[in-house]
Amino acid sequence: MSDLFPLTVRDAVASRQGKRLVGPVNLDLSGQGACVVLGPNGSGKTTLLRLLHGIARLNKGQITWSCPKAEAQRRQAFVFQHPVMLRRSVLDNLAYPLLLRGVPRKSAQTEAAKMAERIGVSQMLDRPARVLSGGERQKVSLGRALICKPDLLFLDEPSASLDGRATREIEDILQSAKSAGTALILATHDMGQARRLADRVVFLLGGQVHEEGTATDFFARPKTQEAAAFLKGDIVEC
């Protein structure tokens, strides 16, 4: 299997109704560890993640992977801020992506039960997924994304509106996915989470990459006034 990374973004622009939402963006990501995308509300974090994953339309520029695009898309998954649960049990929600890939039901359910163990939902396998709490839904959605062993996982605000314990559980799952070799690209407003998970940071302002670098450098020595102000918790306008 060829490499998915590096990911190369050249002069990428997304516009809607005559308004430029993102771009031009230039980025090179190697795919090691977690890249955290930071920026004020409306700076383009969600749009950038969706562009990279191929679920938002690119108006100009190029996004290229080191393997063919269809293969790259098969090797990625996306966890949304508000996960949609299928009208099925927790077990069947977890098994679903494997069924879509042609894995026989019995094997898919065996794998789903193992994943449930890993993400801490094995006591609720038969429960309808739609009655789960926000934190439980987010864990199932993560399990559903990880069950096909993606090389890259996108996450858009994975623990927004979750409490400390649920956030910690989500981060534990992410840390172990990261250790197992899954690259993460994650948008978050939670600066504690960014500091705990990030290996690299991309800081967006007004739809453009304002600053980018290692997490150590970004948090200790931001290069721009705007990033320094953002880290201090000052209001930074897009």
Ligand SMILES: Nc1ncnc2c1ncn2[C@@H]1O[C@H](COP(=O)(O)OP(=O)(O)OP(=O)(O)O)[C@@H](O)[C@H]1O
């Ligand atoms: N389909 C669309 N049509 C028009 N404008 C859009 C569309 N999608 C997003 N936008 C606008 O693009 C800008 C960037 O939105 P985006 O959701 O990517 O930002 P964000 O950084 O993720 O924001 P937040 O932190 O509030 O979630 C915003 O001004 C938003 O209103």
